[in-house]
Amino acid sequence: MRILVANDLQGFKRLTNALRGQDIRFVQTLSEAKQVLETVKFDLIIAGVHFDDSRAVELLQEVRTSRKVCDTPLVFVRTRSSSLANEIKRTLANLQKVYHHNGLVETDAYQEDDLRIRAALLSTLNTIQN
Numbered sequence: 001m002r003i004l005v006a007n008d009l010q011g012f013k014r015l016t017n018a019l020r021g022q023d024i025r026f027v028q029t030l031s032e033a034k035q036v037l038e039t040v041k042f043d044l045i046i047a048g049v050h051f052d053d054s055r056a057v058e059l060l061q062e063v064r065t066s067r068k069v070c071d072t073p074l075v076f077v078r079t080r081s082s083s084l085a086n087e088i089k090r091t092l093a094n095l096q097k098v099y100h101h102n103g104l105v106e107t108d109a110y111q112e113d114d115l116r117i118r119a120a121l122l123s124t125l126n127t128i129q130n
Helices: 009-016 028-038 056-065 084-098 114-130
Strands: 002-006 023-027 044-048 072-077 104-106
Touching: 002 028, 009 044, 009 114, 028 056, 044 056, 056 072, 056 084
Parallel strands: 002 023, 002 044, 044 072, 072 104
Antiparallel strands: none
């Protein structure tokens, strides 16, 4: 599976083990993501909620309004603790009404090598594929 991971470096490192065996492309800025999405077809986009100074919502808007990639599943991940965790969940729930996304996977409570991260991502992937 070809996956675009739009996250900061810390978040990407947390996901590396969980995505082992997948064809991963990593970007750290919204402009990088837009450029890559113009040229490469992905099966899944994973966007960290803290991506590019919290521009993950802009990425979601870009994806959903682009004819080329509007049907690509997009999953948000939270890879580190935040005092805004509940606010992030409320915001994503509201975004679901306007711009469809495929959920939130919270990994901040687990160690990087914890298999629960992989299980949560794979569970989300299976839901998308079925």
